[in-house]
Amino acid sequence: MLRKELIEQIKKKKSFLCVGLDPDINKIPEFLKSYPDPIFEFNKRIIDATKDLCVAYKPNAAFYEAYGIKGLQALIDTYKYLPKDCLNIIDAKRGDIGNTSDKYARAFFDEQSGGMSFDAITITPYMGNDSVTPYLAYEGKWVIILALTSSVGSKDFQYLQTGDDFLYETVIKKANTWAGADRIMYVVGATKSTEFTNIRQYAPDNFLLVPGVGAQGGSLEDVCKYGITKDCGLLVNSSRSILYASNGEDFAEVARAEALSLQQQMQAELEKAGVI
Numbered sequence: 539m540l541r542k543e544l545i546e547q548i549k550k551k552k553s554f555l556c557v558g559l560d561p562d563i564n565k566i567p568e569f570l571k572s573y574p575d576p577i578f579e580f581n582k583r584i585i586d587a588t589k590d591l592c593v594a595y596k597p598n599a600a601f602y603e604a605y606g607i608k609g610l611q612a613l614i615d616t617y618k619y620l621p622k623d624c625l626n627i628i629d630a631k632r633g634d635i636g637n638t639s640d641k642y643a644r645a646f647f648d649e650q651s652g653g654m655s656f657d658a659i660t661i662t663p664y665m666g667n668d669s670v671t672p673y674l675a676y677e678g679k680w681v682i683i684l685a686l687t688s689s690v691g692s693k694d695f696q697y698l699q700t701g702d703d704f705l706y707e708t709v710i711k712k713a714n715t716w717a718g719a720d721r722i723m724y725v726v727g728a729t730k731s732t733e734f735t736n737i738r739q740y741a742p743d744n745f746l747l748v749p750g751v752g753a754q755g756g757s758l759e760d761v762c763k764y765g766i767t768k769d770c771g772l773l774v775n776s777s778r779s780i781l782y783a784s785n786g787e788d789f790a791e792v793a794r795a796e797a798l799s800l801q802q803q804m805q806a807e808l809e810k811a812g813v814i
Contacts, residue, residue: 539625539657540678541720544745547593547623548770549814552805555797556594556627556747558777559584559616560601567785577605577612582619584781587794591801594625594773596747614653625773626657627682627747632669633662639672647676658682660725660747663709667716674717681722683713686737688727688750710740719743726765728756728774734764743767749775751800758800762807770813776800 539547548554559581563571566580573579585595602613620626632642645652646659658680661670673681686696686706696706703711713722724741726734728750737746746765750756751774758774765772776797784792808814 541745544593544625545769547625548808551590551593551801552808552814553591553593553801554770554772554774554804554808555588555592555800556596556625556773556775557584557588557592557780557797558629558749558775559595559597560777560781561612562601563605565782565785567787567789569787575608575612575615577602577609578615578619581612581616583790584793585616585619585621587790588780588797589621589624591794591797592624594627594775595620596627596629596775596777598629598777617654617656625680627660627680628654628656628658629660631660631662631684633664634669635665636668636672639669643672643676647673647679658723660684663713666712670713670716674721679721681717682747683709683722683724685710685724686726686730686733688729688756692727692730707736707740710737714741714744719745723747723773725749728758728761731757731760731764734761738765738767743769743771745771745773747773747775749777751776758803758807762811766807766811766813768811768813770808770811774800774804 561577561580570576570579597616602609628646646654646656649655659673660682663683670681698705700708723745726746726748728748748761751758780793780796783796
């Protein structure tokens with residue numbers, strides 16, 4: 539999905555919601571466990587219930603890899619089921635030297651090789667250019683670089699001084715030399731909302747993937763106050779608050795209600811900012 543297509547979907551759906559598909563076999567409704575593939579069945583019903591309310595889906599690779607071959611098959615089946623009008627992101631947080639990154643890129647971007655061809659992948663940039671450029675070699679694919687996270691451990695490295703900058707600022711400045719805002723996004727945690735004004739100095743046009751709204755305590759209003767742009771520039775991810783809003787047979791309906799509430803809040807923020 540190209541940048542202009544993503545912006546069109548945001549305006550059409552009046553939403554910048556990304557639904558995180560992080561299925562935990564211990565949390566999904568008990569009745570689904572009688573299905574041949576409970577994880578895929580869970581994902582399929584969540585997708586059917588929310589696809590008109592969101593503009594992106596983000597399966598987290600760990601929640602599939604943990605179940606071995608069956609989990610990988612569930613991820614492939616989920617990828618194939620994702621709506622074509624939604625940006626599909628694999629949250630893999632890979633980060634390694636060039637030849638290894640090339641194989642990771644093939645796994646998630648080359649459908650003939652790995653069975654999947656996601657639009658975007660999350661990357662850990664600690665090893666620098668070598669860990670990112672193999673993904674950028676795939677035309678039209680997005681790289682989403684970890685910049686500033688909501689985790690407690692973010693203070694361990696991300697706020698280290700590198701000259702006049704924090705390390706996360708240096709990461710953004712350097713990554714912007716590798717590709718433009720049509721290929722690179724950044725992960726910025728919702729609990730860091732007051733940092734968005736600072737981040738927008740270095741990444742004024744890049745989309746920001748924002749986890750942490752909802753269950754992790756981030757404020758959608760604050761994220762928009764400091765981070766929204768004329769093109770929206772935000773993909774706000776919600777996982778647990780949607781997926782596990784109910785663990786009964788009504789889980790998909792309750793998940794939709796939660797997604798609808800977020801979409802309506804997002805519509806108000808888009809109108810306030812003049813995006814729609």
